[in-house]
Amino acid sequence: MIYDAIVIGSGPGGAVAAATLAQQGKSVLLADRQAFPRDKVCGDGLPIHVMLMLHEMGIDVRKAGIDYHRVTSLSIEAPSGRTLTTHEVSEDVFSMTATRMSFDLALHRKAIENGAKFEMMNITKPLMDGNRVVGVVERRDKTLIEHEAKVVIAADGASSALARTVRGRVQDADKTAVSIRAYGVLKKPMPPCVYFYFPRDLIPGYAWIFPSANGRCNIGVYLHNREYKARTEGLETLLKQFSERMQAEFPHEILSETAQTWQLPLFTDKQVRHVPGMMFVGDAGQFVNAITGGGIYPAMLTGRAAAQTALEVLDGTATEAAYEPRWQQAVGGSLGTAWLIKQYVASNAAVFNGIFWLATLPVLRAPVLRAMSGEHY
Numbered sequence: 007m008i009y010d011a012i013v014i015g016s017g018p019g020g021a022v023a024a025a026t027l028a029q030q031g032k033s034v035l036l037a038d039r040q041a042f043p044r045d046k047v048c049g050d051g052l053p054i055h056v057m058l059m060l061h062e063m064g065i066d067v068r069k070a071g072i073d074y075h076r077v078t079s080l081s082i083e084a085p086s087g088r089t090l091t092t093h094e095v096s097e098d099v100f101s102m103t104a105t106r107m108s109f110d111l112a113l114h115r116k117a118i119e120n121g122a123k124f125e126m127m128n129i130t131k132p133l134m135d136g137n138r139v140v141g142v143v144e145r146r147d148k149t150l151i152e153h154e155a156k157v158v159i160a161a162d163g164a165s166s167a168l169a170r171t172v173r174g175r176v177q178d179a180d181k182t183a184v185s186i187r188a189y190g191v192l193k194k195p196m197p198p199c200v201y202f203y204f205p206r207d208l209i210p211g212y213a214w215i216f217p218s219a220n221g222r223c224n225i226g227v228y229l230h231n232r233e234y235k236a237r238t239e240g241l242e243t244l245l246k247q248f249s250e251r252m253q254a255e256f257p258h259e260i261l262s263e264t265a266q267t268w269q270l271p272l273f274t275d276k277q278v279r280h281v282p283g284m285m286f287v288g289d290a291g292q293f294v295n296a297i298t299g300g301g302i303y304p305a306m307l308t309g310r311a312a313a314q315t316a317l318e319v320l321d322g323t324a325t326e327a328a329y330e331p332r333w334q335q336a337v338g339g340s341l342g343t344a345w346l347i348k349q350y351v352a353s354n355a356a357v358f359n360g361i362f363w364l365a366t367l368p369v370l371r372a373p374v375l376r377a378m379s380g381e382h383y
């Protein structure tokens with residue numbers, strides 16, 4: 007069978023792409039190497055826009071079985087120790103944290119409910135006809151199996167095999183970050199606020215502690231690879247130190263088995279995100295916010311943009327090249343700004359502190375916090 011579309015990876019990027027295509031009656035194979043529900047190493051922070059997008063997709067956060075925790079404020083500590091906090095006003099639409107186990111499952115189910123066919127597959131490379139991608143190649147035990155499609159969407163995450171075969175492994179330390187997160191059991195409830203700490207020795211990286219569902223917190227450290235490689239301590243040590251620092255304010259006990267690290271491919275430039283027959287979305291397309299490491303909302307937006315382009319490709323009214331202006335319109339501005347802020351503000355303690363000093367003016371507070379938090383609220 008030749009599918010209209012094959013989507014590889016059922017994280018937020020792939021699930022949104024598959025749900026959008028299947029809703030339009032296209033035959034969609036959605037493939038992931040893991041069975042669902044599955045976890046993903048993450049801070050679980052979801053900006054307010056995610057809830058709006060879920061609503062547009064017909065997913066009601068309150069009814070979809072998502073383990074979410076409503077967040078009503080955001081706090082950022084600058085290297086100087088100055089802290090700025092802001093509050094959300096809306097009651098109906100809100101920022102939240104949500105376990106990836108439950109959040110990704112809700113999106114995955116939506117794709118299937120809309121008509122996508124899900125199969126567990128380990129995809130190793132694209133299937134080529136000349137210079138055009140015409141499907142994917144699955145490795146099952148020692149056998150290679152070909153699956154054909156008119157268009158392929160690569161949403162296979164930060165370790166994307168499909169992206170590697172096209173552009174090689176991203177090794178530039180300025181374009182990648184690493185992060186560790188763990189869950190902790192809170193000994194007393196935390197305020198419904200997401201806390202970001204930018205200490206002098208981590209910038210442009212930071213540490214976070216977020217309240218999570220079921221009396222837990224999500225705690226972690228995010229470092230750009232350039233700074234990480236220059237350090238002697240590992241991420242586990244940095245997490246332990248940060249957890250100790252947080253005990254006085256937010257006492258918690260780390261669940262050590264949940265401490266995991268993973269890589270983040272950062273958005274740094276406007277490189278091309280398609281080849282004939284295939285488009286890259288989410289982490290596979292390097293759409294991660296360089297300040298915050300936030301990539302869920304960009305994955306959802308680029309997943310939708312790729313699906314809209316695929317519909318035009320299937321109608322014969324466009325080629326995959328139409329994806330370029332679409333993703334640029336969807337995420338290019340905000341991710342490009344985040345990269346500049348990472349380079350010129352978050353990397354320099356004096357500039358960072360100066361901007362935070364200015365942002366004590368109420369009129370500047372919201373835009374500064376919005377920019378520094380990757381438009382979190």
Ligand SMILES: Cc1cc2nc3c(=O)[nH]c(=O)nc-3n(C[C@H](O)[C@H](O)[C@H](O)COP(=O)(O)OP(=O)(O)OC[C@H]3O[C@@H](n4cnc5c(N)ncnc54)[C@H](O)[C@@H]3O)c2cc1C
Pocket residue numbers: 014015016017018019020037038039040046047048049050051052127128129130161162163164165166167185186187226267268269270287288289290294299300301302303305
């Ligand atoms: C520690 C940490 C904290 C983070 N915190 C946040 C946060 O608070 N907020 C935020 O917005 N973002 C955060 N991120 C980033 C966020 O997790 C990613 O940007 C997001 O998951 C990207 O979604 P995706 O759909 O592109 O990829 P993923 O969610 O990674 O999904 C990719 C899917 O592809 C599948 N796959 C991979 N390879 C293959 C293969 N060969 N064949 C078949 N299937 C395959 C995987 O099994 C997976 O299900 C964090 C990342 C890290 C590492």
